Amino acid sequence: MKKATMTLDRAYTIGSIDPRIYGSFIEHLGRAVYGGIYEPGHPTADKNGFRRDVVDLVKKLDVPVTRYPGGNFVSGFDWEDSIGPRDQRRHRLDLAWYTTETNEVGMHEFIDWCKQANTEPMYAINLGTRGVDAARNIVEYANHKGGSYWSDLRIKNGAKDPFGIKLWCLGNEMDGPWQISHRTAYEYGRVANEAGKVMKWVDPSIELVACGSSSSQMPTFGDWELTMLNECYDHVDYVSLHRYYGNPTNDTRGFLARSMDMDEFIKTVVSICDAVGGKKHSKKKLGLSFDEWNVWYHSREQDEEIIKRSRWDRALPLLEDIYNFEDALLVGSMLITFLRNADRVKIACMAQLVNVIAPIMTRNGGGAWAQTIFWPLMHASKYGRGTALRAIVDTPTYDCEDYEGVPELDTTATLADDGSVTIFAVNRSLDEPMQLSVDLRDFPGLKSVSHELLHHDDVKAINDEQNPDNVTPTPGQGGKLDGGRLEITIPALSWNVIRLTK
């Protein structure tokens, strides 16, 4: 059997884990809102039309922060359409997704849903067709206590207390030519600076995310960050990163190595942020907000057909990727990558939450179930809190088309406030289990070992409404903890959560 070793020491830490790395995203896109979180008339709907079966699954994931309302949608969105009496709200053409938006769910409804789902809103403003004026008004509407035009309007619309939205995104993917009112890096940097400045004048307690590149594959990546940060560094707190992966050539080994690209992407953005900060003689260090990440490729062809057929219909079933077991393994490795970069990645939002490239699927009028990728996200959110440990790992490696030296065992560890240690591990080998030996001598008092495993013999196995538990965690074989050393077998192609408690 192949062998790997891991050494953990409480003195070797990466940093404290910001729970917001287990965030998610709901866009007015497809059936994320209409038919996802909201479906009046559904057997589980509450009095506001929110599906309770979906809220229960979201709570199970424990999502600390939810980005809203887009995505590409936001760059053509007039936020004022989403407030006031529901029957008087405008129906609008959404040019991002060729859909008709009814605005039935708007700002107040979303805030109510957040309370039910135990999540904090992360609100994106429109820096495509709108600008500084709308930016200052929306913060006044949402966060000012009262006594001004916009805050009084919020009160009149039924919300006496301010929403207190802490986290705001300054637009979405403004580097992308597909974006409604795409901007150059300089143009974007200027408007982000001015919008951010006045938003903080209205409410100095807010935090702001500037749009970084929409992918590390963009030809402007790097230059975009340098140029726009040169304009807005002083007023922003985070830079966004977006990245989706796919396996269109059916190369599982190459696909599972993609988290290496994510790691490189993060490290490059950190360097650029610090270079701009250094040039500006700034004492401030920017955080990273990886506010769109996932696997996304299964539904792409189908979406073109749907749009061709049903352009301008409401809630088209778009981006409904059905995830398989290998997707869950890559998602596990992406979560491990965030933990390894916990000193700088402070926010991350899996894109998205329900129906649209999502861990949760629903049928209109029917059930709600967990896709394969639900499980690693749930495990990491539940157990990956506290401090990220700097694990020293020695593992066999492999080469694939795009990467050399890919670790067969992708693993890291966290230390919780109660002193328990959790090891997360993906065995990327197609057929060989790995014997992992962990040196835990610096953590005396750890006694019990529990092991949860996600494995399926078929990498293409999926969950659906008929068979929702096809790919689901099961207890692993466990390991032997003796004299501060853990010996455990990590099965081939598996996601593992090994918990050591006192």
Ligand code: AHR
């Ligand atoms: O998450 C789906 C889309 O992907 C978002 O609307 C956009 O920001 C990105 O391109």
